[in-house]
Amino acid sequence: MYLNIIKFGEALIESRSLFAEAAWLTLKLTAVSIFIAIFIGLFFALLKISNIKVLEWIANLYIFIVRGTPLIVQIFVFYYGLTEIAMISGFWSATLGLAFHNGAYIAEIFRGSIQSIGKGQNEAGRSLGMNRSQTMKRIILPQAFRRALPPLGNQFIIGLKDSSLAAFIGLTEIFGAATTMGANTFDYMTWLLVSAVYYLILVFLLTLLVSFIEKKMAASD
């Protein structure tokens, strides 16, 4: 098996509208699932540091389940499970599956970054008469979020690439488009490499975005 550069170039150009649409779907899957995952992650991170045993236990159970099972299984469970109880599209099954999955990792990222903020910050807020939630929201979380950005960016990239698993429940995102084209042309190699190019571009753009935000938030250094 060898790769014909010219053929590859032609494939890349000819398929651009199909893959543009597929890349758009990948972006939507990633953006929406990560957006939801940030809230899930924050919620479970706060449970974990709540000092209330039951809540910590719930958070630990969630993280245990997510980390202990493959993402593809989780996506299928959401797909078959949710389509049975609610009329829910493949897009939303995949999005919620990805959000559920990434939320656990983001919870651990947030927990670590919140705990890395010295207790003096909390004491300073409290000594000024701010209550627990004001101190958390206005003093601790903004600093913790900044510290969480590098690992969060990493998790976003993982989330973007993991969205390729949505192909298995019939979504024509980038990887789905590649396998469809591969099956149609009996030339999987070309189309998988085409999909790789799209992933590289998207990850590159995402990396730029994260470092842009990091720089913006570094104003106080």
Place this chain on the structure above:
Amino acid sequence: MSEAREMIRVEKLNKSFGDLHVLKDIDFTVKESEVVVLIGASGSGKSTLLRCLNYLELKNDGKIIIEGKETDPKKDDLNKVRQKVGMVFQHFNLFPHKTVLENVIEAPTQVKKIKKSQAIEEAKTLLDKVGLADKADDYPSRLSGGQKQRVAIARALAMKPDIMLFDEPTSALDPELVGEVLATMKELAKEGMTMVVVTHEMGFAREVADKVVYMHDGRIVEEGEPHQLFDHPQEQRTQEFLSSIL
């Protein structure tokens, strides 16, 4: 003339961290406009006593009466007490993600819900008072230790507290920066602020304090006016401590 109002009264205060009994039957009062300096070796319990006064540490036993009111941490709103009792920390604890001005207006706008424009107005006056009006828009990372501590003082004052607590406010500073912080504190004392100060600055204690309290091993060993305590300590422990540091 009537007696000065009692701002803080502590009776039979006991505090333990696990098995470690750090405060033992502390009795202690502070009157209005009084400057009380707590001295003693590290581990003697002076910082813990200070932190009990605004409930950063919760007592195990005894009474803490602030401005005539006893507070029950389980029932009462501690945030109300803390608004009356400002605190300055050894390590400043400025909010690094906020500018100097934002640090100072944070609590007035969030806790007292004062209008932002008014809070800024008041913050600028306070920053001017601590000599940092020109630093209002800088982030704390741009300031020296002494400047940070003065901002921290302004931040605490912005809540218009009746009492100010200082927990070793100059211990983390380079020697040449200590003076500017002590000067700010002296100024505050002169204005009649009620202050409780944990410090190793004996010069400050001698010059500014109305009362010096020597603590050892969780107990108050001796207290008195500075000249009395420094020049004629009654207890042997106090004499030993003073000779070890002077």
